[in-house]
Amino acid sequence: MIKRYATASAIVSWLLLVFLGMVKQYHSTQPLLAPSLPDFLNGLFLNAFLLSVYLFAFRKLAEMEDDFSVLLWRVFVLAMVSTIVSGLLSLYLYFAGKDDQPWELYLRTLFYHIEFGLLAVFLIYIFTTFKKLILFEANTWVHHLWLVFEVALFLILVGHFFSDAYYEKYFRLPLGVLAIVILILSVNVRWIPYLQFNQKLQSVFQLAVVLFCLVYFTANTYSFLAQGEFAKYRLFDSYYIYILLVFSFIYAVVSILFLLFNLPTSSEFERKFREVDLFQRLSDSILESRSEHEVYSILLESSFVLVKGDAAWLEANDGEILICKNIEENQVNELREALYKEGYDNQETKKVTFKKFLKSRKKGEFRSVLAAPMITDRKLIGHLILLKNQQSGFSHKAMSTINTFMAQASITIHNFKLLNQLVDNQRLQNELQIAKGVQNRLLPEGTLSNGHFEIFAKSQPATEVGGDYYDFFKISEKKYAVIIADVAGKGISAAFNMAQMKGIFQTLVRMNLNPDQFLVYANAALSNCLERTAFITASYYYIDAEYHKVYFSRAGHCPTLYYSKATDTVKFFENKGLGLGIIRNDSYANYVEYDIFEYREGDIMLLYTDGLIESKNKVTGEQFGFDRLKVFLEAHHHLPLEEIYQTLLAQAYQFSGETYIDDDYTLLLIKF
Amino acid sequence: MEVKTFDENGYHIIAVYGDVDASSSLQLDNVLQEAVDNQKQKILVDCTHLEYISSPGIGVFTSRLEDCEKGLIRIALYGMNENTLKVFKILGLDQLELMPIVDTKEEAKSRINDLQEDR
Numbered sequence: 001m002i003k004r005y006a007t008a009s010a011i012v013s014w015l016l017l018v019f020l021g022m023v024k025q026y027h028s029t030q031p032l033l034a035p036s037l038p039d040f041l042n043g044l045f046l047n048a049f050l051l052s053v054y055l056f057a058f059r060k061l062a063e064m065e066d067d068f069s070v071l072l073w074r075v076f077v078l079a080m081v082s083t084i085v086s087g088l089l090s091l092y093l094y095f096a097g098k099d100d101q102p103w104e105l106y107l108r109t110l111f112y113h114i115e116f117g118l119l120a121v122f123l124i125y126i127f128t129t130f131k132k133l134i135l136f137e138a139n140t141w142v143h144h145l146w147l148v149f150e151v152a153l154f155l156i157l158v159g160h161f162f163s164d165a166y167y168e169k170y171f172r173l174p175l176g177v178l179a180i181v182i183l184i185l186s187v188n189v190r191w192i193p194y195l196q197f198n199q200k201l202q203s204v205f206q207l208a209v210v211l212f213c214l215v216y217f218t219a220n221t222y223s224f225l226a227q228g229e230f231a232k233y234r235l236f237d238s239y240y241i242y243i244l245l246v247f248s249f250i251y252a253v254v255s256i257l258f259l260l261f262n263l264p265t266s267s268e269f270e271r272k273f274r275e276v277d278l279f280q281r282l283s284d285s286i287l288e289s290r291s292e293h294e295v296y297s298i299l300l301e302s303s304f305v306l307v308k309g310d311a312a313w314l315e316a317n318d319g320e321i322l323i324c325k326n327i328e329e330n331q332v333n334e335l336r337e338a339l340y341k342e343g344y345d346n347q348e349t350k351k352v353t354f355k356k357f358l359k360s361r362k363k364g365e366f367r368s369v370l371a372a373p374m375i376t377d378r379k380l381i382g383h384l385i386l387l388k389n390q391q392s393g394f395s396h397k398a399m400s401t402i403n404t405f406m407a408q409a410s411i412t413i414h415n416f417k418l419l420n421q422l423v424d425n426q427r428l429q430n431e432l433q434i435a436k437g438v439q440n441r442l443l444p445e446g447t448l449s450n451g452h453f454e455i456f457a458k459s460q461p462a463t464e465v466g467g468d469y470y471d472f473f474k475i476s477e478k479k480y481a482v483i484i485a486d487v488a489g490k491g492i493s494a495a496f497n498m499a500q501m502k503g504i505f506q507t508l509v510r511m512n513l514n515p516d517q518f519l520v521y522a523n524a525a526l527s528n529c530l531e532r533t534a535f536i537t538a539s540y541y542y543i544d545a546e547y548h549k550v551y552f553s554r555a556g557h558c559p560t561l562y563y564s565k566a567t568d569t570v571k572f573f574e575n576k577g578l579g580l581g582i583i584r585n586d587s588y589a590n591y592v593e594y595d596i597f598e599y600r601e602g603d604i605m606l607l608y609t610d611g612l613i614e615s616k617n618k619v620t621g622e623q624f625g626f627d628r629l630k631v632f633l634e635a636h637h638h639l640p641l642e643e644i645y646q647t648l649l650a651q652a653y654q655f656s657g658e659t660y661i662d663d664d665y666t667l668l669l670i671k672f
Numbered sequence: 673m674e675v676k677t678f679d680e681n682g683y684h685i686i687a688v689y690g691d692v693d694a695s696s697s698l699q700l701d702n703v704l705q706e707a708v709d710n711q712k713q714k715i716l717v718d719c720t721h722l723e724y725i726s727s728p729g730i731g732v733f734t735s736r737l738e739d740c741e742k743g744l745i746r747i748a749l750y751g752m753n754e755n756t757l758k759v760f761k762i763l764g765l766d767q768l769e770l771m772p773i774v775d776t777k778e779e780a781k782s783r784i785n786d787l788q789e790d791r
Contacts, residue, residue, distance in 0.1 A: 533697070533728060579763045591767050610759075
């Protein structure tokens with residue numbers, strides 16, 4: 001929007017200037033007839049024009065990126081266009097302007113204004129472009145100096161309002177001082193290093209053309225001013241234009257010089273940029289979750305490019321060759337031997353350069369080598385060996401570059417390994433979660449009521465999966481079996497054995513065995529498959545709801561707690577028994593027995609695993625123990641089963657002072 | 673857990689200190705295996721300073737019952753505190769003739785010798 005206003009205002013003010021020129025021209029030929037216009041209109045229209053152009057150029061450049069070759073290209077195009085237009089006008093005047101027609105002078109006046117407009121636009125555009133270049137990455141001091149420069153230019157504009165005499169007297173700024181300011185500003189050429197080699201060449205050419213145009217315009221202007229045939233007023237001969245000319249000239253020359261001086265170093269800069277790019281690529285390669293081998297391959301290729309090697313190989317710490325480039329494996333062994341003979345210390349030194357390590361004069365033999373250990377997490381994981389045909393092929397600079405690169409690569413590979421570990425861990429975690437789901441399906445959870453008794457059961461493993469097991473089974477209309485078991489240990493192995501136990505229970509329960517027989521069979525089945533130090537404790541209950549009788553056996557499991565409503569007492573069933581898998585032969589039968597009791601309505605059985613009993617007080621180390629459990633049931637037998645469970649758990653947590661119990665625990669409550 | 677082993681008049685004594693949890697039970701198993709490998713026939717396990725033993729820890733002893741039965745070794749445990757003894761009893765291990773659990777070292781020695789005479 002502002003750009004559009006600025007353009008309109010520039011055109012209007014320029015037309016007004018033309019009009020003013022015409023009037024003056026008319027006035028000079030017909031002094032009596034023409035009206036005399038006040039002097040300050042000169043300054044008004046001129047300043048309006050200059051400021052409009054400036055505003056336009058300023059806005060235009062503010063929109064543009066800091067792409068210096070594009071900026072210079074635009075200046076170059078503008079210089080060419082304005083110079084060509086100006087040249088064509090001059091040619092026309094030279095060939096066609098010989099006739100002494102009365103309108104001839106008016107045509108010259110028009111051309112004079114066109115020339116001025118072209119020069120002003122050209123200069124102001126250069127000025128704003130150079131401003132952008134000078135202030136690029138400049139410090140505040142330069143910014144201040146630039147401000148001073150612009151204020152000085154503005155003051156000159158103010159002078160345009162005054163008559164020539166005043167202008168000459170008061171607005172003749174100390175040009176020497178301004179020249180110094182311009183020189184100081186001109187050394188700000190920080191944009192140059194960002195150009196590539198060919199861009200720099202291009203810039204030199206463009207600036208040279210701009211310089212030529214400046215010279216042409218200056219000469220042209222003077223030739224115009226020298227022609228005294230038409231009325232003139234202050235346009236070209238403004239200090240403003242002078243200073244812009246001088247400034248543009250100086251900065252263009254300085255830039256060309258700096259560009260030329262910088263040409264040899266550009267390749268170095270470009271190399272650095274490429275290094276950075278390679279670093280970046282190496283880091284990126286892990287994000288794309290490529291294989292470790294690919295990371296190695298990128299490392300080798302990148303190093304190879306960086307030092308312009310002739311061959312290279314990468315080997316693991318154990319001597320296994322990971323990648324070879326332009327070299328055979330048998331050659332590698334030979335070279336490696338020579339390398340160690342020369343004293344390559346893979347343990348400590350980061351890098352050793354060898355010169356002429358092979359005396360051979362044969363063509364194509366490698367004469368210099370650069371070996372770098374790859375160390376991640378303080379562990380040596382491998383070596384990178386780069387080879388060159390010529391002697392002393394590796395400079396110190398190449399060495400330090402490779403050093404940095406190896407450091408980066410080491411981090412990358414370390415990260416890559418961590419990432420892989422993370423993925424593996426995640427996979428295991430996922431599988432554990434699946435196992436947890438599978439195990440949950442092995443345990444019938446919650447409350448069950450069948451008209452004869454009510455069951456509530458819940459199990460909580462210490463980790464994802466555990467070794468606690470319970471189950472119930474309806475053998476016939478009024479006969480039920482209930483089991484609770486605890487595999488020694490916890491975690492995955494316990495979980496497998498727990499699943500095994502489920503299989504055994506589900507098989508044997510259908511055989512309608514006595515509880516002690518059940519245990520003998522279970523022991524026989526487990527003897528073959530439990531690992532040496534493993535065993536399982538279990539309690540098996542056979543409930544006959546018809547006669548209100550319970551037959552039960554205990555295989556080393558925590559004694560069941562029983563609340564009898566009739567006597568209002570709580571006691572443990574401590575009958576004889578031995579854990580499953582402890583004795584792995586037929587003599588096991590000698591160690592188990594079965595008992596019978598008659599139940600009454602309202603009686604409660606509490607089956608549990610040792611995780612609860614053995615939960616320890618955080619401070620004293622004391623165990624929850626059997627007595628506390630007994631006291632608990634004495635106090636809480638009146639509660640609904642689930643509430644008994646919740647209350648007991650709360651009490652256990654309160655006792656231990658922890659937020660978790662470090663073992664699998666299970667509770668199974670039966671209320672008759 | 674800490675384990676000290678020493679030989680005393682033909683008996684190999686394994687003294688267990690502190691808590692035997694799942695991970696230290698492996699260490700205890702190695703100690704027992706070593707004793708078996710070194711053909712220490714009479715092994716006395718001193719449980720006087722045993723504070724707590726987990727199920728896998730108990731498994732270390734029960735897994736040697738087979739060796740006892742074959743007559744390769746004899747093991748007796750003694751000096752257990754009340755809690756530990758209760759754990760062993762609940763498991764039914766106090767019934768096992770092959771691996772006596774007694775109060776004192778002297779008792780343990782005599783029980784082991786009785787076992788020897790049985791054979």
